[in-house]
Amino acid sequence: MLDELLGRAELKAQIVDLKQEKHHLERQLAAEEERRTDAVRERQEAEREVNQLQDRIEGLEERVERLSESQTERDELSVRTTQDIRGARRKNILDRIRSVETGPEGALTAMVTETVPNEIRRLLDERSALVQRLAPCLVCIDDAGMIAVAIELTAPPTPFVEWGTTFRIEPQWVAPAEPVTVAVVRSDIFALGVYDGSTLTHVTDVTTDVMDAHSKGGFSQARFERRRDQQIEDHLEHAHEAIETHLTENSQIQTSEVVVLGEKTVLGAFSDLAGRRETVDATGEPKSALEDAVDEFWTIRVSTL
CATH class of the missing domain: 3.30.420.60 (eRF1 domain 2)
Structure with missing residues (x-):
C-alpha cells in the first residue's frame, strides 16, 4: 500500500515491463547475432566453394590448352617424304628395305589397320600419330632409328606385330605372286x-x-x-x-x-x-x-x- 501511496507500484510495474522488453530485445539481438554468424559462415563457405570451383576451372582450362597445343603439334606433323612407286622401281625400293639387317629383335614390322601398337608408340613417340593417319599401312622401324617407313600395300595382310633381324615384306602384298x-x-x-x-x-x-x-x-x-x-x-x-x-x-x-x-x-x-x-x-x-x-x-x- 505504501508503494501505491508513494507511486512506486507503477514504477515497479514499468521496471518489470522494461526488463521483459530488455530480455526480449536481448533474445532478438542474440538471434540476430547467431543469424549474422551463420550468414558469415555461409558466406565464407560459399567463398571457399567459389575458390575451389575457380581452381578447377583454371585446371581444366590449362588441360584444354595443353591438349590443344598437343593436337596442334600432331596436326603439324608431316611425313618426311612420300613416293608412289610401281614396276621395277617398286621392286628396287622394297628390296632395299628388305636388305637392312639388324641385331636380334632389332627390326620391327607391323601391319597397322586401326590401333597403333605400343611398340610403334614407344619407338616413334609423338610421330606415331603419322602412322594412325596413314593406316592401313605396313610399318618398318629399326631399333636404332635409322629406318622408319610406312607402306600402303595393294593386298595388305591381317594385322600383326613382329621383331626380327630383317623387315618382313611379302611379295604377294604388293604384286601378284601368281599370274x-x-x-x-x-x-x-x-x-x-x-x-x-x-x-x-x-x-x-x-x-x-x-x-x-x-x-x-x-x-x-x-x-x-x-x-x-x-x-x-x-x-x-x-x-x-x-x-x-x-x-x-x-x-x-x-x-x-x-x-x-x-x-x-x-x-x-x-x-x-x-x-x-x-x-x-x-x-x-x-x-x-x-x-x-x-x-x-x-x-x-x-x-x-
Whole structure:
C-alpha cells in the first residue's frame, strides 16, 4: 500500500515491463547475432566453394590448352617424304628395305589397320600419330632409328606385330605372286591381259566407236542418248564375252583371280566375272590403257616417318 501511496507500484510495474522488453530485445539481438554468424559462415563457405570451383576451372582450362597445343603439334606433323612407286622401281625400293639387317629383335614390322601398337608408340613417340593417319599401312622401324617407313600395300595382310633381324615384306602384298587375269574397261575400249607381277602379256582388246556428242539437227536428244546407250551396252557385252572366252580357254583360272579395272559406271557389268573391281583413270589406246591401269592398281605408296 505504501508503494501505491508513494507511486512506486507503477514504477515497479514499468521496471518489470522494461526488463521483459530488455530480455526480449536481448533474445532478438542474440538471434540476430547467431543469424549474422551463420550468414558469415555461409558466406565464407560459399567463398571457399567459389575458390575451389575457380581452381578447377583454371585446371581444366590449362588441360584444354595443353591438349590443344598437343593436337596442334600432331596436326603439324608431316611425313618426311612420300613416293608412289610401281614396276621395277617398286621392286628396287622394297628390296632395299628388305636388305637392312639388324641385331636380334632389332627390326620391327607391323601391319597397322586401326590401333597403333605400343611398340610403334614407344619407338616413334609423338610421330606415331603419322602412322594412325596413314593406316592401313605396313610399318618398318629399326631399333636404332635409322629406318622408319610406312607402306600402303595393294593386298595388305591381317594385322600383326613382329621383331626380327630383317623387315618382313611379302611379295604377294604388293604384286601378284601368281599370274592373274586383268582387264581394263571403259565405255569405248577394252583390253585383256595376264600380269605376273613384273610382266604384262596382252591377250585381246576391243574398241567401239561410241557417239560422244550430240550435234544440233539430225537425231533428237532422246534418240541420240538411246543410240549411245545401246552402243555402250553392245561394247560391254563384247568385253564380257572376251573375258568369258578367256576363262573357258583357261579353265584353271577362277573368277576370283580376275581383276577388272576402269570406269566406275561400267564395272558393275563384270561383277560375275571378277574377284576385284577398281576404278582407275587409264585412258588412251587399249594396250596402253591396260598398262597404265595395271601400273596404277599395283602402285604402292612409301612414306618416311
